[in-house]
Amino acid sequence: MPCPYCLSEVQEEAKVCKTCSRDLYLIKPLMEKAEELEKQLAAVPSNAAYEQKIARLESLLEEYEHKARHPRTIWHLMLDVICYLLVPLSLLLLSHALITIVYDTNILYLRIISMILPLPFGFFLFKGHARAVLPWFIGVVLLAIGSVIGMSAVTSLVDQSPILPQNAFEWKEVLEYSSSIAFSFLTGMLIGGMVYASKHSRKSLEANSFLGSIITALSPEKLSPEKLHNLLKKVHEYGGTIVAVGTTAVSIYTGLKHVM
Numbered sequence: 001m002p003c004p005y006c007l008s009e010v011q012e013e014a015k016v017c018k019t020c021s022r023d024l025y026l027i028k029p030l031m032e033k034a035e036e037l038e039k040q041l042a043a044v045p046s047n048a049a050y051e052q053k054i055a056r057l058e059s060l061l062e063e064y065e066h067k068a069r070h071p072r073t074i075w076h077l078m079l080d081v082i083c084y085l086l087v088p089l090s091l092l093l094l095s096h097a098l099i100t101i102v103y104d105t106n107i108l109y110l111r112i113i114s115m116i117l118p119l120p121f122g123f124f125l126f127k128g129h130a131r132a133v134l135p136w137f138i139g140v141v142l143l144a145i146g147s148v149i150g151m152s153a154v155t156s157l158v159d160q161s162p163i164l165p166q167n168a169f170e171w172k173e174v175l176e177y178s179s180s181i182a183f184s185f186l187t188g189m190l191i192g193g194m195v196y197a198s199k200h201s202r203k204s205l206e207a208n209s210f211l212g213s214i215i216t217a218l219s220p221e222k223l224s225p226e227k228l229h230n231l232l233k234k235v236h237e238y239g240g241t242i243v244a245v246g247t248t249a250v251s252i253y254t255g256l257k258h259v260m
Contacts, residue, residue: 003019003020003022004031005017005020005022006019006022008020015028081139083121084121084122084124084125085121085139085140087121088117088118088121088143088147088185089143089147089150091117092114092117092118092147092150092151092181093147093150093151093154095110095113095117096110096150096154096155097154099113100151100155101154101155101158111177114147114177114180114184115180115181115184116184117184118140118143118181118182118184118185119184119185119187119188121185121188122140122184122185122186122187122188122189122191122192123188123191123192123195124188125188125189125192126189126190126196127193127196128196129196130193133189136189137186140182140186140189141178141182143182144178144180144181144182144185145174145178147178147181148174148177148178148181149163149164149174152164152165152174
């Protein structure tokens, strides 16, 4: 415990400071009481913590009410799979057939369409409401691989060529082309998710207490709830934008590297 007069360290049981010889008999109980009150005050949650808890509960309540009004059944899932996975798959196969077989034109057009077409499906898939990312990511991977193998099957019907790749170079091309389609869809998912989050920004961002606690801990000064919300919003928007630009760049690179 520091001496209130000279700030030198004194033992808990001391009645007089050995450095300045001041009497601690009367002031020591007050210091102990003040220290106890400081500990109790530190244990009380801040207004920001209360607002985060309220926002989290409001977000959970809104999600529950949405599920109660619009219960998701197996038929809804099947409809989503048809609309957002099978439809773009069919359109990609149709584009391949028209460009490479019917009109026999430059394959660059097919690669450009393959990079553009999946994006709006991913956007509208995640724009409406929050969805689990992992199942749809797996679905996107299957869509991309299925599209490329399907294109090979369509070509095989015309020139009797093998459907599956026959060497490492052909497998590499298949994987790169599939990546181009997948990253295009993922870019749409990211943009759609950002649009959805912007509509529910206050609730969804303030409910993220983990991210908020990290930013608050790293900040040199105490953040007000409004400043914390604005900072979380910027992190969310800029982070999503950076990732979206990255996935777009990967989609363009993998889709055009062998035809440019």
